[in-house]
Amino acid sequence: MIMGYAQHGCFHEVSEVFEKMCKSGIEPDEITFLGVLTSCCHAGLVREANDYLNSMFELHGVIPHLEHYACMVDLLGRVGLLEDAKRTIDQMPIHPDAHIWQILLSACNIHGNVILGNVAARKLLELQPENESAYLLLSNLYASAGMWSDVGKLRKQMKEKVVHKEPGSSWIQVGGSIHYFFAGDMSHPESKEIYMELIKLYDQMLESPKLDQNDAFLMKNMN
Known part of the structure; x- marks a missing residue:
């Protein structure tokens, strides 16, 4: 019940079930606390989550795991307390894995914290050098901060390490037939003509007076 409520963000229901469970003499285990913490996460309740985490071992003898x-x-x-998130990683008695660094990197990407994002990305890549998500999240973080030269350097590193994004795709329907297009794909029977037309459009866009510096940089480096 607790996990079911937790997945739907129903913290009050989770809290009630947890209290009834403890009062009835049923001791919570690791899964129970994971459900409670998940509900706190969905509801954005930092103080409550911290209280539950501290009570795991102190009151119930349950050792917190990495999860x-x-x-x-x-x-x-999620709530933007990135320094506290980093401090939690530094102070926990368990060696952090790649997943927890990726969580922090994702949060830094959302909130635009380049300094901590760099730290999280470095730690993540030390554990998983070929993790393409690390490069993509860091690239997006740099782009949102207007750090275009760093975006270019990072994309160069990705190419050198043969780290690729999933190819973008699109489709159009012409005359009752559906035509699919994938980035870098040459399988279409008219691919040569298609790419020639794209090059013409690309050159026209670069020459447009309405194109600002940031957009021009992204277009030149999107390959």
Whole structure:
């Protein structure tokens, strides 16, 4: 019940079930606390989550696992308390894995914290050097901060390490037939003509007086 309520963000219901469970003499376990912390995360309740996390061992003798700390880091990241999220990682008695660093990096990307984002990305790539999500999140973070030279350098690193984004795709319907297009794909029977037309459009857009510097940079580096 607790996990079901937690997945739907029903903190009050989770809290009530948890209290009834404890009063009836049923001791909560690791899964119970994971559900409680998840509900706090969905509801953005930092103080309550911290209280539950501290009570795990102090009141119930349950040792927090990496998943519990990851849930706390996720919560702190969601509400913008990025320094607290980083401090939680530094102070937890478990060696952080790639997943928890990716949680922090995602939060930094959302809130535009380049300094902590760099730290999280470096830690993540130390554990998973070929993790394309790290490069993409960091690239988006740099782009949102207007750090276009860093975006270019990062994309160059991605190419050198053979880290690729999933190819973008699109489709159009012409005369009752559906035509699919994938970035970098040459399988279409008229691909040569299509790419020639795209090059013409690309050159026209670069010459447009309405194109600002940031857009021009992105277009030149999107390959």
